[in-house]
Amino acid sequence: MTANQNNSNTHTFHTPFGRILAFRENGILKAKNIRYAYSERFKKPIAAKSSASEIIFPEKTPVCPQNISPLLEKMIGKTNLDDFEVDESPQYLSVFRPENCSENEKLSVIVWIHGGSYEIGCGDLSTADPTDWVKEQNIIVVSVSYRLGIFGFLGGNDTKLANLGLFDIIEALKWIKKNIPAFGGNSENITLFGQSSGGDAIAHLMISEGTENLFNRVIIHSAPLGLRKNRQKMSAEFLENTKMYNEKSDILEIIENYKNHVPSFLKYGLKAAMPFGTQYGFPPLCKEDEAEEKWRRRAKNIDVLIGLNDEETAFYLRASETLNKYIPSKILNKAIRATTEIIYGKPASDFADNFANAGGNVYLFRIYPRFKASNYFLGAHAIDLPFIFGNESAWKNAGILKNIPWEYIDENGKKLRKLWTEFAKTGKIADDSERPEILEVSKV
Template structure:
């Protein structure tokens, strides 16, 4: 591994992929927005070929075309759109590495796969900036962007294949495996970490064709595994409703109009809350009835840390002013408990128990902030992210953190990052390791 100093603020990494420029910021080196693949609309990704010339990143962060979510802006904070560039081929990764580094040291690698219902987000959001984690724990974190929504997770015909976003992620993982040693990372110790649909994607990457040997461990936060079954009819209807969108259609027209064709909640129940997703029976996935067996088959090869927040669905239910206004608190709280268990809790527990039964090394966790002064957004979906990533300035206006002192997040977050790093390094969490007060975790 060699890193040549350009000037005091930049480095060049010599990798098999080419010479990659990185910036030095806040005690870390960040090589941002490296294109790992490119794609045409509704086509599989093609890996980018190595280059002799220096690879310089785009000025603005590329992001898949998407609609801004008012709920997300209320709960997590406004996105400053000036720093982003809409790109239908958003296959980029960013690499964060400690600045101080011993030659030949091999650091554990964590690959962050963002959530957002397979519909919104990107790898490089300030709310998931891993700088604090990288500095504290001396690891490498790679963030990944991939196709979303209609462009990545709705298909089923020759013209519009399913699971294109999964294919993007597989290309990213191949790139990381082949190149991360040049950044001081250990290609034999890669952990995938994802939240929400990012966690769901990871559960499916574990059993996707072509991922064998690309990673060793997974950390799955708040994956909506309770919504993964019996989606075929809904996906087929949604695909049929949007068949007028072709590879020549205007991208803005697609983004503005696809919402009019989302399958009905009354017809498909809770599943319709997440209309995009991975699709069974299409490459790189098996048929739905084979999934559990596939997870059992790989159980001895991949370590798993899986879990959820205490009241996940309060993110959606209590944030709705209409529901809060007209439904008594007691009934709303019961609805939150029931839906949290259906979508997140029971599926995570079942997954962990089946995996352990098949000989897998698996830990199950639950995060529940217990601050007495906290308001009713207790344990909501995404409450884990500020604890994991820190970065106070990005989270200061988040609705889910209302009344939670940052000191409480920082103290618990440091301990949580340390534990998750311990798992990423050696696949276990010792009984003697200090636990943050917000966490329950145990080996299954």
């Protein structure tokens, strides 16, 4: 690892990929928006070639074409569109490293795979800025952006390939494996960490072709594994209904109009809540009925930490003014409890049991914020993110945190980050390690 000081604000990392410029900010070095692959519409990614000239990050964060989510704006906070540049080939990653680390130190690496129903988001959002985690725990965090929605997770025929977003992430992991030692990272200690569809993607990367030896551990938060089965008919119908969009269609036209063709709740039930997703039976994945056996086969090679928040679906159900107006709170609470278990709880528990029965090292957790405040969302989907990432300024207007003092988030967050880092470094959580009060975690 060598990092040359260009001036007081920047460093250059000398990597197999080329000389990469990073800037120094708040005690860490950030090498942002490094292109790891290119793609043409509906085609597999091609790894980016190394460069002889210095690689300088773009001013704006590249982001896959997508619609703004009014729900996310209300619950998490407004997105400043001026910070982003729409790019249909959004294969970029960012590396965050402590500023002061010794020449021979090999830091544990955590790779962040963002969520957003395979439809929205990107790797570099302020609500998932890992600065606090990197500084406190002396680790490297790499965030990854990949294709979403119709560009990354529909497909299923000769002209529109399925699972393109998964192929993107695999290219990112190959890049990280090869280049992270030049940033001071340990390429033999890489943990994937994902929330929501990011966690679902990680579960499927574990059984994807071409991922052997690319990572050692996984931390899976709030993966909607209860929506993963029997999606073939729904995906085929969605693909058929959007067949008018081809490699020449205007991006804006696609983004504005695909919503008119999403699968119906009446026909497909809860699965229709996540119309895009990984698809079994297409590379790099196996057939659906082979998945559990494949996870069992990987059990000896990958350590797993998997779990959920206590009332995941409160994020959606309690945020709906219509539901709150017409449905009594007791019934709504029962619906939240039932749907949380169907989509997240039982599938996580079954996944952990399957893995443990095959000899795997697996921990199961549940996050229960217990602060006595008038807040409907204490155990809701995404409530874990401010605890994990910190960054008070990014979360200050989040509806999900209404009436919860930041001191409570910060105190529990520091303990949670320390515990998750212990798992990332060792694959274990010691019995005597301090737990935050929001957490229940046990070895399966």
